[in-house]
Amino acid sequence: MKKIIVFFVSLFLIISNLIHPTNAEAEQPHPSTSTGLNFENILIEVPDEVSLEDHKAGKVPTDIDFSNVKKIVPLNLTFKRVYEVTLKDNSHIKSDMASMVQSQYINKVHPNFIYTSAATPANACTINQTWHLGANYLNYNYISELYGAYRVLVGVVDTGISTTHVETKGRINTAKSYNFVSNTANANDDATSGHGTHVASIIGGSKMGLNRKVDFVAYKVLDKSGNGSTSNIVRAINQATKDGVPILNMSLGMPASYGIDALLYAAIKNYPGLVVAASGNSALTVADYPAGFDLRNIISVNSVDNQRALSWFAHKNATQIDIAGYGTDICAADAHNDNGYVVKSGSSMATPMVTAGAAMLLTQNPNLSPAQLKGYILDGNDYDSKIKGTNVTSGVLDIVDSMEIFQEKTGITNAMHFVSSSDSNQLVLYGLNDFGQLGTGDFNARTQANPITIKIPGEQIAKYFLTRRNTFIITKSGKVYVAGDNSVGQVNNSGGKSSSFRRFQSPIADKIIDIDFRNTVDVFDEMSIRYIIKRGQNAKWVRVGEKTVVYRSTKLATYRDPVVVIYTNNINTDRIYYVNGKKYNVQSKKFDNSGVLLQETYTTYRKDAITTQQIKYKNGQILSNVKEVKNGAGKMVERNALTYQQKKSISANRYVWRSYKLKQVITNYKNGQRSKETVYQYNNAGQLRTNKNGKAYRRIRTYVNGKQRTSQTRNYTSKGKLAKAS
Numbered sequence: 001m002k003k004i005i006v007f008f009v010s011l012f013l014i015i016s017n018l019i020h021p022t023n024a025e026a027e028q029p030h031p032s033t034s035t036g037l038n039f040e041n042i043l044i045e046v047p048d049e050v051s052l053e054d055h056k057a058g059k060v061p062t063d064i065d066f067s068n069v070k071k072i073v074p075l076n077l078t079f080k081r082v083y084e085v086t087l088k089d090n091s092h093i094k095s096d097m098a099s100m101v102q103s104q105y106i107n108k109v110h111p112n113f114i115y116t117s118a119a120t121p122a123n124a125c126t127i128n129q130t131w132h133l134g135a136n137y138l139n140y141n142y143i144s145e146l147y148g149a150y151r152v153l154v155g156v157v158d159t160g161i162s163t164t165h166v167e168t169k170g171r172i173n174t175a176k177s178y179n180f181v182s183n184t185a186n187a188n189d190d191a192t193s194g195h196g197t198h199v200a201s202i203i204g205g206s207k208m209g210l211n212r213k214v215d216f217v218a219y220k221v222l223d224k225s226g227n228g229s230t231s232n233i234v235r236a237i238n239q240a241t242k243d244g245v246p247i248l249n250m251s252l253g254m255p256a257s258y259g260i261d262a263l264l265y266a267a268i269k270n271y272p273g274l275v276v277a278a279s280g281n282s283a284l285t286v287a288d289y290p291a292g293f294d295l296r297n298i299i300s301v302n303s304v305d306n307q308r309a310l311s312w313f314a315h316k317n318a319t320q321i322d323i324a325g326y327g328t329d330i331c332a333a334d335a336h337n338d339n340g341y342v343v344k345s346g347s348s349m350a351t352p353m354v355t356a357g358a359a360m361l362l363t364q365n366p367n368l369s370p371a372q373l374k375g376y377i378l379d380g381n382d383y384d385s386k387i388k389g390t391n392v393t394s395g396v397l398d399i400v401d402s403m404e405i406f407q408e409k410t411g412i413t414n415a416m417h418f419v420s421s422s423d424s425n426q427l428v429l430y431g432l433n434d435f436g437q438l439g440t441g442d443f444n445a446r447t448q449a450n451p452i453t454i455k456i457p458g459e460q461i462a463k464y465f466l467t468r469r470n471t472f473i474i475t476k477s478g479k480v481y482v483a484g485d486n487s488v489g490q491v492n493n494s495g496g497k498s499s500s501f502r503r504f505q506s507p508i509a510d511k512i513i514d515i516d517f518r519n520t521v522d523v524f525d526e527m528s529i530r531y532i533i534k535r536g537q538n539a540k541w542v543r544v545g546e547k548t549v550v551y552r553s554t555k556l557a558t559y560r561d562p563v564v565v566i567y568t569n570n571i572n573t574d575r576i577y578y579v580n581g582k583k584y585n586v587q588s589k590k591f592d593n594s595g596v597l598l599q600e601t602y603t604t605y606r607k608d609a610i611t612t613q614q615i616k617y618k619n620g621q622i623l624s625n626v627k628e629v630k631n632g633a634g635k636m637v638e639r640n641a642l643t644y645q646q647k648k649s650i651s652a653n654r655y656v657w658r659s660y661k662l663k664q665v666i667t668n669y670k671n672g673q674r675s676k677e678t679v680y681q682y683n684n685a686g687q688l689r690t691n692k693n694g695k696a697y698r699r700i701r702t703y704v705n706g707k708q709r710t711s712q713t714r715n716y717t718s719k720g721k722l723a724k725a726s
Contacts, residue, residue, distance in 0.1 A: 041084055041085065041086055041087075041112040041229065041231065042084075042085050042087070042093070042096075042097060042109060042110065042111060042112055043075075043082055043083070043084055043085070043109070043110040043111070043112050043230065043231060043263055044082065044083045044085050044100060044106055044108075044109055044110075045080055045081065045082050045106070045107045045108040045109075045110065045263070046081050046082075046083070046105060046106055046107055047081065047105070047107060048081050050081065050105050050106075052064075052072050052074075052083045052085075053072060053074075055105060056069065056072055062103075062105065063102075063103050063104060063105070064100060064103045064105060064106065065096075065099050065100070068087050068088050068089055068092060068096050069085055069086070069087060069088070070086045070087060070088045071085070071086040072084075072085055072086075073085075073086075075231060075234060075235055075238075076235075076238075077234065077235070077238045077267070078238055078241065078242070078270075079238075079266065079267070079270040080263070080266060082110075082231075082234075082263065084112065084231045097109045108262070110230070110261075110262060110263045111230075111259075111261075112229045112230050112231055113229065113230045113254050113258065113261050113264075114227055114228070114229060114254065115221075115222070115227070115228050115229070115230070115233060115252045115253060115254045116222075116226055116227050116228075116252060116253070116254070117158060117159060117191075117193065117195045117196075117222055117226045117251055117252045117348055122193070122194070122198075122334070122342035122343060122344050123342060123343045124334070124340065124341070124342055124343075125331035125341045125342060125343045126331070126341060127207060127208050127331070127341055129331040129341075129343070130208045130330075130331050130332075131306055131329075131331075132306075132326040132330060132353070133208065133210070137306070137326060138210060138326070138353065138397070138398075138399055138400075139400060140210065142400050143210065143211075143360065143399050143400060143403075144212075145414055145468040145469075146360060146364075146399075146400065146403045146414050146468075147213050147360070147363050147414070148213075148360075148362075148363035148364030148365070148412075148414075149363070149364075150213075150362065150363050150364070150365075150366045151213050151214070151215060151363070152211075152213060152214045152215070152246065152247070152359045152362045152363055152366070153173060153176075153214070153215055153216075153217055153243075153244070153245045153246065153247075154203055154204065154214045154215070154216055154217070154245070154247050154248075154249060154355060154359055155216075155217040155219050155236070155240045155243075155245040155247065155248040155249065156196055156199055156200045156203070156216055156217070156218055156219065156248075156249050157219045157221055157233060157236050157237075157248050157249065157250045157252065158189075158195055158196030158199055158200075158218075158219070158220070158221070158222055158249070158250075158251060158252065159189050159190070159191035159193065159194070159195045159196035159197075159220060159222040159223075159224075159226060160179065160187045160188050160189035160190060160191065160196045160197075160218050160220035160222075161177075161187065161188070161189050161196050161197050161200045161216055161218040162188060162189045162194070162197040162333070162335045162338070163188050164338050165197055165201070165333050165334075165335065165337075165338050165339075166206065166207065166333075166338055166339050167197075167200075167201040167205030167206050167207055167208065167209065167332075167333040168197060168200055168201060168205065168206070168216065168333065169206075169338075170206075171204070171206060171214075171215055171216055172187075172215070172216045172217075172218055173215050173216065173217050174187075176217045176239075176243045176245070177216075177217050177218040177219070177220075178218075178219060178220070178236075178239060179220040180219065180220060180221050180228075180232040180235050180236055181220055181221065181222070181223050181228065181232060187218035187219070187220040188218075188220075189218075189220075189335045190224055191222065191223070191224050191225070191226055191335070192224055192225065192226070193226050194333075194334060194335025194336055194342070195222070195226055195251070195335075195344075195348065196218065196220070196222070196335070197333050197334075197335035198332045198333055198334075198335065198342065198344055198348075198349070199249060199251050199332075199348060199349070199351075199352045200216050200218075200333070200352070201332040201333035202330065202332045202349060202352040202353060202356070203216075203249060203352040203353075203355050203356045203359070204216070204356060204359070205332065205333055208331075208332065208333075208341075209356065210352075210353060210356035210357070210360075210399070211356040211357075211359045211360050211363070213359075213363050214356070214359050217240070217243065217245050219236035219239065219240065219248075221233050221235075221236050221252075222252065228252070230261055230263055230264050233250075233252075233264060233267075234263055234264055234267040236248075237267045237268060237271050237275075238267065240271065240273065241270070241271055241272060241273075245273060246273040246274065246362060246366070247273055247274045247275075247276065247355055247358055247359055247362070247373075248271070248273060248274070248275045248276070249276050249351060249352050249355040250275055250276065250277040250278065250290060250291075250351070251277075251278045251346075251347070251348035251349075251351045251352065252277075252278065252348075253277070253278055253279070253280050253287075253288030253289060253290070253291060254288055254289050255280070255282070255284075255288055255289075256286050256287065256288060256289055256292050260289065260293075261289055261290070264289065264290055264293075265289075265290070265293050265295070268290055268293060268295055268297065268298060269295055269297075271297065272370070273297065273370060274297055274298075274299065274358055274370040274373050274374065275290065275295075275297060275298045275299070276298075276299045276301060276351055276352075276354050276355040276358065277290050277291035277298055277299070277300055277301065277351065278291055278301055278346070278347035278348050278350070278351040279291040279292070279300050279301055279302045279314070279315040279317075279320075279321045279347050280302075280315040280347060281313040281314070281315075281346050281347055281348075282313070282315065283312065283313055283314065283315065284315050285315070285316060285317055286315065286317055286320065287300050287302075287315055287317055287320045287321050288315070291320075291321070292320055294320075296370065296371050296374070297370035297371070297374070299322050299323065299354055299358070299374050299377060299378075300320060300321045300322045300323075300391075301321070301322065301323060301324065301325050301347055301350050301351045301354050302314045302315050302316060302321045302323075302324050302325075302327075302347055302350065302390060302391055303324060303325060303326070303327025303328060303345075303346065303347045303349070303350040304324045304325070304326060304327065304328070304350075304384075304387060304396055305326070305327075305328035305329070306326070306328065306329070307386075308384045308386055308387070308396055309386050309387070310324070310386070310387050310390050311327055311328045311345065311347075311350075312328075313345070313346065313347075314327070314347060314390070315347070316387075316389070316390035316391065317390075317391070318389045318390065318391065318392065318394075319392065320392075321390070321391040321392065322374075322377075322378055322391055322392045322393065323354065323377065323378055323381050323391055323392070323393050323395060323396070323397055324350065324387055324390070324391055324395065324396045324397065325347075325349075325350030325351060325352075325353040325354050325396070325397045326349070326350060326353060326396070326397075327345060327346055327347055327348070327349040327350030327351075328345045328349075329343050329345055330343065330344060330345065330349040331343050332344070332349070350397075353397055354377060354397050356399070357377055357380075357397055357399040357402055358373045358374075358377055360399055360402075360403060361373055361376055361377075361402065361403065361406055364403070364406065364407075364410075364412055365406075365410070365412070376402045376403075376405055376406050377397070377402050378392070378393050379402065379405050380397075380398050380399070380400075380401035380402030380403070380404070380405050381393040381394075381395025381396060381397065381398060381401075382395050382396045382397070382398040382401065383395045384396055413465075413466055413467065413468075414467070414468045415431075415437075415466035415467055415468055416431055416432040416434075416468060417429055417430065417431030417432050417433065417437055417438060417466060417471070418430055418431045418448075418466075419464070419466070420448060420451045422461065422464065423461070424460040424461050424462075424476070425455060425460065425461070426453050426454060426455045426461070427453075427454040427461060427464055427471075427473060428451045428452070428453050428454070429446070429451055429452050429454060429471065430445075430446040430447060430448045430450070430451040430452070431445065431446065432445050433445045433446065435468075435469040435470070435484045436483060436484050437466075437467075437469055437470050437471050437483055437484035438452050438471070438483065439452065439454050439471060439483030439484075440452050454471075454473070454483075456473060456475060456481055459475040459476070459481075460475060460476045461473055461474075461475060461476070462474050462475055462476040467484075469484050470482055470483065470484035471483050471484055584604070584605055585602070585603065585604050585605065586601070586602070586603040586605075587600075587601070587602055587603075588600070588601040588602075589601075596617075596620060597617050597620075598616070598617055598618075599614065599615065599616050599617065600614070600615045600617075601613070601614045601615075602614075607632060608631065608632045609629060609630065609631060609632065609637070610629070610630045610631075610632075610634070611627070611628070611629050611630075612627070612628045612630075613625070613626070613627045613628075614626050614627075618646060619646060621644075621646055621658060622644055623643075623644055623646070624641065624642065624643045624644065625641075625642045625644075626639070626640070626641045626642070627639070627640045627641075628640075635669070635671070635672035636669040636672055637668075637669055638666070638667065638668055638669065639665075639666070639667040639669075640664070640665075640666050640667075641664070641665045641666075641667075642661065642663075642664045643661075643662045643663050643664075644660060644661055644662055645660050645662040645684075646658065646660075647660065647684075660682070660684065661682040661687075662681075662682055663679065663680065663681050663682065664679070664680040664682075665677060665678070665679050665680075666678045666680075673703070673705060673706040674703045674706055675702065675703050675704075676700070676701070676702050676703065677700070677701040677702075677703070678698055678699070678700050678701075679698060679699040679700075679701075680698050699711065699712070700712055
């Protein structure tokens with residue numbers, strides 16, 4: 001009975017949308033109907049042991065009414081037993097579906113939804129109009145240096161892909177490609193729009209693609225008009241699983257108002273790879289399906305223009321859509337002209353850019369999981385306040401940053417020069433020197449048998465880092481030396497560009513300096529260096545007494561939120577976090593001349609309170625821990641001070657220092673004056689002190705106008721109950 005009720009509620013919602021489509025949907029009707037449903041077909045889900053063919057043929061007893069069934073085709077899915085059922089007369093679909101769902105042999109009856117690949121009409125363009133590849137956008141010249149060793153298969157679930165266009169010719173895996181519309185091996189793009197070819201060339205076209213180390217698997221699920229059914233898409237996903245294709249691009253969708261496509265949801269959930277899906281082109285506040293499915297292996301994409309503003313057609317949703325790609329006026333392959341290009345706009349164009357980025361990560365490590373791929377893509381987003389709240393990240397795809405995050409976490413770099421040996425006095429390098437990265441003052445490569453030895457006079461090497469174009473050396477005194485490319489001012493400490501800076505010059509700053517928009521970093525953190533490499537043209541250098549700070553220009557001030565400013569000299573490191581331009585958190589550390597930590601201070605700023613915690617160390621062990629809370633006016637509210645005693649002990653035949661709690665004093669304040677003080681004392685073992693009866697105690701003093709009024713000692717049992725007061 002419950003199954004029948006649920007079915008009729010779902011059917012009512014579907015039929016309601018059939019009669020009253022939204023304006024956005026009414027503007028783009030499907031070829032046979034404006035309902036978003038394929039009325040000739042329904043999808044029937046049955047238990048594994050049930051064969052609808054046997055039921056229809058009368059080979060087994062049945063309670064299913066087949067009188068209006070024209071044809072039954074099994075979808076042959078690996079995760080469910082589903083049949084596509086064509087009706088003779090679809091005018092009775094409501095009663096037919098209601099009748100079938102009551103059968104004991106049928107689990108569910110699904111509508112066979114229609115999906116479409118909407119994009120604006122195409123206009124001719126030239127390959128020189130691929131603005132999204134430029135240095136101010138996705139920066140293909142830099143991306144091309146980040147390729148790993150592996151080629152990657154990408155499934156394009158679309159209208160097919162041209163086998164003869166200059167961008168895709170020879171790049172299609174025809175053995176795995178399939179046409180699910182005609183059930184043939186010919187997955188060539190025959191659509192009027194040429195949508196699939198345009199999408200594929202954005203991903204990895206031979207001349208203008210973002211990732212040219214991909215090979216395509218064409219899963220043709222959309223017909224000449226650009227429309228296709230749930231059944232075809234589900235079969236394509238099922239085939240991709242069998243084929244071992246790790247990424248599927250789905251620049252297609254169906255309005256969410258038609259209801260959840262449960263079968264497609266299940267298919268994507270069971271797919272072991274990553275699905276990158278277009279969120280829609282109707283300027284709605286909810287994503288189309290499948291982009292709107294809440295699944296860990298889907299990246300949902302909306303679109304921005306060349307000003308990084310939300311495209312006029314783009315959907316927006318701060319919890320459902322993950323990230324934006326460039327989708328306005330994108331020049332890519334014309335399926336109807338083997339050497340031609342056309343401009344299209346749509347989330348369909350933004351989506352393949354994200355797909356290309358995910359595939360870039362797989363060129364470095366083909367074993368990354370869908371969750372890892374999604375994490376790197378989203379973490380690498382380029383935040384922009386203009387699209388704040390329009391997607392989860394409030395950011396735009398940044399493939400370079402995603403790759404750099406991956407490299408930082410895994411230790412993989414794309415350098416073409418190498419370290420033969422190193423110690424604190426020297427770094428021995430060999431390999432390519434096409435940007436002067438070996439620091440020789442020329443561009444001549446060195447073999448492993450004839451390396452170059454780098455020494456920094458008067459300095460000891462603490463850490464080094466190699467990138468494709470540069471070598472960075474960080475000394476123990478905190479200075480940074482660079483050799484190699486200076487196209488964004490990496491080598492010249494004035495921030496200017498100069499081809500003469502090819503050797504290791506004087507340090508780029510007296511001390512290490514950084515703004516990190518991602519998270520807290522250590523003093524010698526490679527991530528800091530990567531930001532200087534990539535964003536050097538926007539860096540400014542400012543001296544503050546003995547400290548130095550690098551901060552970004554206004555253009556990049558919102559690149560990460562919160563912003564972290566790091567100051568450091570030989571003995572101090574300060575990190576200051578800002579949110580919305582206001583100080584949010586300060587972290588400070590002090591060291592002695594040998595690098596031993598002496599003190600840590602943490603201050604948190606809120607609208608109504610300022611909290612400061614100061615921890616002091618001696619002999620490498622904690623000496624005191626004091627936490628103070630002030631109200632918004634700066635008056636003290638509470639102070640919690642914990643002091644320690646230090647003792648020497650023998651461990652592994654040597655003396656070591658250990659800290660033990662000695663005393664804790666909690667002081668409460670009223671109107672800025674002390675009102676109550678509670679004192680706890682500890683024994684030599686750092687345990688709460690007890691009286692002769694073994695009962696713990698505390699001393700409480702109360703104050704009026706800052707002067708002591710009462711004092712009493714409270715004894716407690718081991719269970720915490722009050723035993724005696726004096």
